[in-house]
Amino acid sequence: MDVTILLFSILFSGAGTNQVLLVSMDGFRWDYLNRVPTPNFDRLARHGTKIEYIDNTFVTETFPCHYSIATGLFEESHGIIGNFMYDPVFNTSFDFNTREPRWWNGAEPIWVTARRQNLTSASYGWPGGDVVIRGFRPNIWFPYSKTVQFRDRIDVTIDWLTVKKIDFVALYFQEPDPTGHQYGIYSNEILEKVKELDNSIGYLLDKFDSQNLWGQVNLIVTSDHGMTGVDYVNKxxxxxxxxxxxxxxxxxxxxxxxxxxxxxxxxxxxxxxxxxxxxxxxxxxxxxxxxxxxxxxxxxxxxxxxxxxxxxxxxxxxxxxxxxxGSGAHGYDNKLLSMKPIFIARGPNITENHVAPTIRNIDIYPMICKLLGIEPSPNNGSLQATSNFLVNNKHVGVGGIVG
Missing domain, CATH: 3.30.1360.180 (Gyrase A; domain 2)
Incomplete structure (x- = not known):
């Protein structure tokens, strides 16, 4: 066993475990929260930890960044290096509809890590969550469908947590990405979409309240990338x-x-x-x-x-x-503030009313492994990055490091 993974196991032994719900809102740029009143995001942050923005991987696209969140790996390590790819060994191409395991098997996502260690997992629309990866799918998986209303997705997710007692759940919302693409980052349409997503967060928080989930579920709300303005005619x-x-x-x-x-x-x-x-x-x-x-x-x-x-x-x-x-795009250099996503978390193992320093999206995977009480697959993330807001986390190791 890799010595750093062994260190993680020793330092984590004896810690309590809880369920985890990981929510992504595609294309939610970090400063959208400063553009309009967002009382429900504020409510989540007030009772949890907020990071101004997180440093995502490059390229700043949907599939690569989501797979980095799920695996804790840089894109060169997990192999999903674009929404569209060509593999010279396979001599074929990849797009949004590619579900062949061979494209995804370069890494182990969190829902597979959980299953391999006798926990249960579920995915609602998360990129790669409906693919057989290293012989596993989540116990429950729903493929992405843009026609399913956000509240319906939340209802299903709450059922998974309460009735089916699933240990790890990944939930994906495609907005505000398409709205940002079509109308741009300063449009009235994007502001209205942010308000709509704030209402969705409020509905989710109300469900947590009514089902008394705050004592057992750690909720993480994040995104894959930001958005910036473009001019496809003149630029x-x-x-x-x-x-x-x-x-x-x-x-x-x-x-x-x-x-x-x-x-x-x-x-x-x-x-x-x-x-x-x-x-x-x-x-x-x-x-x-x-x-x-x-x-x-x-x-x-x-x-x-x-x-x-x-x-x-x-x-x-x-x-x-x-x-x-349209008027918006992403995929640019990840050092640009316009490409940065959001991060807010709340739960029994998350510090309340706390503002934390910036983390990387690859730090989310080892953090979730810690919350679930499982050993991470080798990854590029660090537990030290999230140690300042994890409750009862005085001794923190580092997940297995690749490269």
Missing amino acids: AVDIRNYVNMTNIRRTVESGPVMHIQPVDGKVDEVIQSLYNVRHMTAYKKADIPERWHFKNNRRVMPIFLLAERGWLITTNKTELAIYYG
Whole structure:
């Protein structure tokens, strides 16, 4: 056994355990909470711990960030490096509908960690939560469906916690992401959506109150990424204007990022033609910044492009207008404040009325393992990061570290 995992087991032995409900609201930018009154988010924070924002992984997209939350791993380690990917070994592509286990088996998500150690788990719409991963699904899993009302999802989740006594539950809301994409971060529509989500949180808190769950369930509300304004007409870089497309075998993704697989022997020629293009940065794979923990995966192509905040990269402006025809986007550098998500938690093991320092999204996995009383799979997160707001947590170890 890895010595750091053994340390975790020794330091955690004898601690009490409770259920955990992990809620994600897709695209909930950290400062949306400052734009309109949010009495129910405030109510949650008043009785728990709030972090101004968390540092998410790169790239700042839905599937990669959600899988980092669920596994405690950087994206290069768990392998879900984009919403769209190409795998040169599989010689096939990945999109939102891909459920083949081989794409997801590079990591162990929390619902599998729980099941492997004789606890129960459930997932309502969480990315990857309906996939067989390393031989396991959650005990109960509902695939994502945007047609199911948020209150109905909450009702099902409360039933799982109270009647079925599920130990770990992951619950996913797709908003406010599509509203931010379509209308932008300063629109009346996004403000109204934040109010609607605040009402959903209020409904959830009322359910916790009426079912007396606060003594046994730790509730974590977070998000995957933020959002920023874009202009797909006036702020788009079409690489066809700079590169000989016959030298490119394939491109993967468009918008804030793009992967390029050149024809064999053409990497240098392609990268030279893209180095000085304004409003984006072109990297050879080996030169991708280490701070992103992103490049060491075969699904990252030989050339990687990152747009300047608010700009978009494309090989087809017509397709760009279809996919990014609104006013908001994400996927940019994770150091940008506009890409930061929210974090608020409350429960029997969470400090009340507390404001905590920033953590990383990869720190959530080892924290949940601690709350559940289980041994984490090797991960990139740290328990030390969350020790300041975990109750009865004087001696904190670190989860098994990868890389």
